[in-house]
Amino acid sequence: MKLKYYEVDEKELLQEAKKGKRIAIKLPNGLSCYACKILSFLKNNGIDAIFLAESCYGACDFIFYDDIDRIICIGEAEMPYLCYKPPVSFIEAKYDFDVKFIEEALPFIEGRKVGIASITPFIHKIEECKKFIEEKGYKAFIGDKSRRTAYNGQILGCDISSATSIANNVDSFLFIGDGFFHPLALYIAVRKPVIVANPIEKKIYSKEIEEMAEKMIKKRYAHIAKATECEKFGIIVTKKIGQRRLQLANRLKKMLERHQKEAFLIFMNDINEAINYFDFDCYVSTACPRVAIDDADRYEKLILTPIEIEILLGERKWENYEFDQIL
Ligand code: SF4
Structure with missing residues (x-):
């Protein structure tokens, strides 16, 4: 299922939705305009779900609910250490892109050792990005995930530890993702050059991050x-x-x-x-x-x-x- 620029795995969505009897869907702001489309899709597959129209700023943004026995959160990756009640199935929305566009970021990278960080819609491509950069003669590093993140190299607006854990080994960071919310936090946490490669716009930002920070x-x-x-x-x-x-x-x-x-x-x-x-x-x-x-x-x-x-x-x-x- 296509939601904006992102692809959601319908099979996974149905498989998870079938795990409960009173299902609710929860969507981040950017995807909430597809609530009815998702509910209709579930309905056409025999699942009558509720739309939990509350804030959804991340996998952190959950309280406990009584009248629902499973929540399907679309567009976020789980925070592995949390205990959700009722259980939450996280169905990611992925953005597919050709990693070659990051070649345009290379002239802005300082030094030969680069740390790579990303966020959920793009994180599935992080190893491919690393390989591409290494083929161009750089040494690339991806930090380990934390208890709050699902993937190595993933950062959150409140948890940059995957990047800080490798900061001493690198000269600069390449952030693969959209917006400035995450790279700003990244720059303030590591105080090293942060270059942003935005796969949606296919644009590179370099000095902007430092200036904004x-x-x-x-x-x-x-x-x-x-x-x-x-x-x-x-x-x-x-x-x-x-x-x-x-x-x-x-x-x-x-x-x-x-x-x-x-x-x-x-x-x-x-x-x-x-x-x-x-x-x-x-x-x-x-x-x-x-x-x-x-x-x-x-x-x-x-x-x-x-x-x-x-x-x-x-x-x-x-x-x-x-x-x-x-x-
Ligand atoms: S920055 Fe962290 S605490 Fe804030 S919404 Fe994002 S994941 Fe949650």
Whole structure:
């Protein structure tokens, strides 16, 4: 089945859907416009499914459900360490492409040792990309998967460990994928040149990543500086099983209180504009690390990452700024 640019294996979809009696499908934003198409396909094959029209930012974005006995999540790869209730079948949506287009990235690569990273719709091609680069005379490395990732070389917006594990062995990184969400995190985590080869656009981006990341870091420093005036902190904790960091939230609460700040936990699954109306001066998100970074402009109130709170309180030096990750 073709969904946008991506191919979904119909046989696998049916096989997984037949494993439950009360099935629901869950789709990331980019694929939710195909909900009816998928439900009709299942219906025509004797399976009456429900559309779980909730946020689906990743395999992390699940809570526990009572009235469903299996969820079919299309377009994400599983987070192997999580225990989903009910069980979730992850059906990936793959983008097929000819790896030869990455030849155009080669002039931008610094050094001869290259780390390769990618994301789910393209990760099935990572070994082929490695082979291609090696044929061009480079030494290519793919880092091992983590407990949160399904494949070697796969990175998430909150888990770059596959790349950081090989960062000392390489001069630069080649990211195979679309968008700047992942390569930005990659650059901030490894501080080495990151070249993006976008298989959908067949375009290469080089210096853009560094420029965007430096701009973003400056913005983060400005937010931290502004937060020095804040006294009342709300620490946001989510129930989403792959984003829940309650221990960290409690540690941050104690840390803030040690520094004579008022701090309270807020349980909130989907962080949204409601935080503008609560009477806190500043928030810290222990949920998805990207909320504070990528969605900051949506909020009138400041929202920091746990690492930024440490900097704010002088528990960590400014020069040791790190990208918040869930590892
Ligand atoms: S926590 Fe955020 S960045 Fe990490 S996988 Fe989930 S949605 Fe993506």
